[in-house]
Amino acid sequence: MPTSADAVRLRQVAFAWAGKTTFRMAVEDFSVARGERVLLLGESGAGKSTLLSLICGIVIPRSGSIRVDGTELTALSGGARDRFRAERIGVIFQMFNLLPYATPLDNILLPLTFAPKRRAQLGDDPAKEALRLTTMLGLPEDLVSRAAASDLSVGQQQRVAAARALLGAPPIIVADEPTSSLDASAQEAFLEILFAQTAAAGVSLLMVSHDQRLAHRFDRQVELGSVATVTREQWA
Numbered sequence: 001m002p003t004s005a006d007a008v009r010l011r012q013v014a015f016a017w018a019g020k021t022t023f024r025m026a027v028e029d030f031s032v033a034r035g036e037r038v039l040l041l042g043e044s045g046a047g048k049s050t051l052l053s054l055i056c057g058i059v060i061p062r063s064g065s066i067r068v069d070g071t072e073l074t075a076l077s078g079g080a081r082d083r084f085r086a087e088r089i090g091v092i093f094q095m096f097n098l099l100p101y102a103t104p105l106d107n108i109l110l111p112l113t114f115a116p117k118r119r120a121q122l123g124d125d126p127a128k129e130a131l132r133l134t135t136m137l138g139l140p141e142d143l144v145s146r147a148a149a150s151d152l153s154v155g156q157q158q159r160v161a162a163a164r165a166l167l168g169a170p171p172i173i174v175a176d177e178p179t180s181s182l183d184a185s186a187q188e189a190f191l192e193i194l195f196a197q198t199a200a201a202g203v204s205l206l207m208v209s210h211d212q213r214l215a216h217r218f219d220r221q222v223e224l225g226s227v228a229t230v231t232r233e234q235w236a
Contacts, residue, residue: 006033007204041209042208055174083115104143104149111164158179162194169201178194179211
């Protein structure tokens, strides 16, 4: 049974993407404890991003239960799920989803517009905390405050996306391949900061990757195939 110790709990979830190829995913039981760091491993195309989309409330299942931070996402409207995600989940998207002509700082602060409670935790100057995070992530203040996001390297954009997710310490961080564009040294530094920030705030971390070398850094590693059954049917 779901407990208050669960940050994330999926039970008997069934989902399908319909198109030329029908993609189906079934999840019998999957959970992430509060404060736990979990690495979800799986090859490209295995359904990792679909599972994260379900957990974030971007899509909803055909049936089953998805509870995140004590809230049943399937009972919420689309707008309510969007507000919940902004307040309670920090997301590091695989494609970053930055506004190209806005500054990195503006990109980091933008989610707070939709998350007044998360914004309130930062006091009168949320930009100060944003700049602290980006400095820790190795981004110069000048670059963060004045450059356009489109002028940043892929690795720099990745760090901006991480700072945006961490700002205001949402109780759950979901990260989709956040180290894929970093070299080994930068990857290690990135994970150290990510772990330090999540541990300091007691935040749960669910990160997906195809890189098994990262497994020893997490409390638990889970193979996607042991969590979800995925099938594809090609239509004629």
